[in-house]
Amino acid sequence: MIPAPQIDLAAIAPIAAAGIGAILVLLAEVLLTRRQRLLGRAMTPSYVGATLVLISSLALVISAYTAIAGFQSGVAVGFLPETPGVRLDRFSAYAIALVAVGSLLSCWLALQYLSEVEINHGEFYALLLLASSGMMLLVSATDLIALFLGLELMSIPIYVLAGFDRRNLRSNESAVKYFLVGSFASALLLYGAALVYGVTGSLDFAEVRAAFPPANPLALIGLGLLVVGFAFKISSVPFHQWTPDVYEGAPAAVTAYMSITVKVAAFAALLRLLVEAFGDAVPRLQDLFWALAFVTILVGNVMAVIQDNVKRLLAYSSVAHAGYLLIGFAAGTVESVTAVLFYLLGYVFMNLGAFAVLVALATGGKDCEEIGDLAGLARTRPGLAALLTLFAVSLAGIPGTVGFTAKFFLFQAAIDAGLVGLTIVAIVGSLISVYYYLRLPVVMYMREPGGATLRASTATLELVVLAVCALAVVALGIFPSDAPWWLLDVRALDWAREGAALLF
Numbered sequence: 001m002i003p004a005p006q007i008d009l010a011a012i013a014p015i016a017a018a019g020i021g022a023i024l025v026l027l028a029e030v031l032l033t034r035r036q037r038l039l040g041r042a043m044t045p046s047y048v049g050a051t052l053v054l055i056s057s058l059a060l061v062i063s064a065y066t067a068i069a070g071f072q073s074g075v076a077v078g079f080l081p082e083t084p085g086v087r088l089d090r091f092s093a094y095a096i097a098l099v100a101v102g103s104l105l106s107c108w109l110a111l112q113y114l115s116e117v118e119i120n121h122g123e124f125y126a127l128l129l130l131a132s133s134g135m136m137l138l139v140s141a142t143d144l145i146a147l148f149l150g151l152e153l154m155s156i157p158i159y160v161l162a163g164f165d166r167r168n169l170r171s172n173e174s175a176v177k178y179f180l181v182g183s184f185a186s187a188l189l190l191y192g193a194a195l196v197y198g199v200t201g202s203l204d205f206a207e208v209r210a211a212f213p214p215a216n217p218l219a220l221i222g223l224g225l226l227v228v229g230f231a232f233k234i235s236s237v238p239f240h241q242w243t244p245d246v247y248e249g250a251p252a253a254v255t256a257y258m259s260i261t262v263k264v265a266a267f268a269a270l271l272r273l274l275v276e277a278f279g280d281a282v283p284r285l286q287d288l289f290w291a292l293a294f295v296t297i298l299v300g301n302v303m304a305v306i307q308d309n310v311k312r313l314l315a316y317s318s319v320a321h322a323g324y325l326l327i328g329f330a331a332g333t334v335e336s337v338t339a340v341l342f343y344l345l346g347y348v349f350m351n352l353g354a355f356a357v358l359v360a361l362a363t364g365g366k367d368c369e370e371i372g373d374l375a376g377l378a379r380t381r382p383g384l385a386a387l388l389t390l391f392a393v394s395l396a397g398i399p400g401t402v403g404f405t406a407k408f409f410l411f412q413a414a415i416d417a418g419l420v421g422l423t424i425v426a427i428v429g430s431l432i433s434v435y436y437y438l439r440l441p442v443v444m445y446m447r448e449p450g451g452a453t454l455r456a457s458t459a460t461l462e463l464v465v466l467a468v469c470a471l472a473v474v475a476l477g478i479f480p481s482d483a484p485w486w487l488l489d490v491r492a493l494d495w496a497r498e499g500a501a502l503l504f
Contacts, residue, residue, distance in 0.1 A: 021059020174249025189229025376449030
């Protein structure tokens with residue numbers, strides 16, 4: 001008799017919490033919609049949605065709590081003893097916590113929005129939880145099979161979410177485009193994994209690293225295809241063409257969610273894959289990452305300048321930020337990886353905050369999309385105008401915000417690694433970005449209100465999300481480490497450093 005494998009469920013606790021939450025959301029929606037009243041209240045769509053948000057929030061809080069507990073313990077836990085497949089350690093726990101927090105805030109952001117744009121369907125929260133569980137699996141994967149499963153479990157629900165507004169042709173178009181491009185990227189990644197398996201005879205990252213032959217052309221082609229597959233997910237030029245169309249067509253709440261969580265999961269998974277599976281061969285890829293960072297920074301910033309649609313502007317902004325993050329890969333040091341992890345933390349709050357303002361302005365079944373729609377916002381909604389200005393300033397990298405602090409650490413690590421030329425390109429790109437980011441406050445504060453119809457009130461959960469993002473943008477910018485007591489001993493830079501140290 002073959003003995004049963006000794007599995008450790010603690011390794012998949014965050015993933016399981018999100019997955020179980022998705023199942024409970026689907027069951028709860030069926031049960032609640034069949035009832036006329038519950039606890040003395042009529043079962044309106046808003047009441048059902050609030051209940052589903054509560055269930056989703058509990059699942060994501062449990063995921064975040066188990067990840068944080070795993071990070072604090074400092075003990076790596078593998079799902080299986082010899083070839084773990086999935087491992088919860090400080091690096092994966094850090095990334096899972098970011099995904100869980102980003103998903104939680106996105107979930108809160110969606111409650112009122114779904115009602116405003118008349119797509120208040122409960123499966124939204126189930127799809128969000130399933131995608132989040134896929135991201136958690138992706139960043140925890142320690143073999144190529146688990147990596148691919150996590151990638152697909154993340155991607156398929158997001159394809160559906162991109163087309164969630166079924167009445168909107170642009171939403172449908174964005175879903176189809178994302179599905180086709182994502183399928184192509186997944187095929188490339190899978191073919192690359194097959195080539196790596198063919199030359200190494202293993203799928204486990206540690207065994208692949210021990211057996212990987214850097215001089216073998218097939219091995220290098222396999223590694224290159226894996227990188228290209230991830231380059232699609234992180235929106236690196238020239239694999240970025242889907243990004244502006246999908247960001248524009250998808251509902252704003254979906255765009256907010258995918259713009260932060262997919263980037264965190266894809267960059268974290270790529271870091272783990274390169275360091276743990278191809279550590280000795282990674283120096284051969286430094287020129288590739290240098291070139292990708294160079295063109296991604298320039299194309300992202302230049303194309304953002306000519307956009308009149310806010311969501312497309314933020315899409316090309318996302319491309320540019322992917323270029324900044326790729327600088328850390330080109331440097332390939334512990335300091336640069338630390339800077340990448342801290343940058344991802346700051347990006348979650350400043351980018352989600354910018355989209356949260358757009359979500360809070362959606363009404364009448366329509367998103368606030370055009371820059372002209374924001375004209376005179378400082379007079380009609382001064383609080384939202386001030387917040388959007390703060391998030392735009394942070395994305396541009398102005399001092400006093402987390403955007404500046406994150407770029408400073410990243411550029412410093414790049415200079416220490418000898419990438420002075422690439423750092424100059426990044427600084428020039430940041431200067432270009434100041435122009436298009438500051439277009440938003442110029443329109444809001446220096447133009448008369450236009451004819452656009454914007455929502456006149458902000459829901460409670462939207463205010464909570466905006467407040468959390470604003471506090472994080474300012475606090476992490478001023479206190480990246482050794483924060484005062486009233487910030488609950490936040491040591492974000494130290495956490496990023498501990499997570500990065502585990503890979504080296």
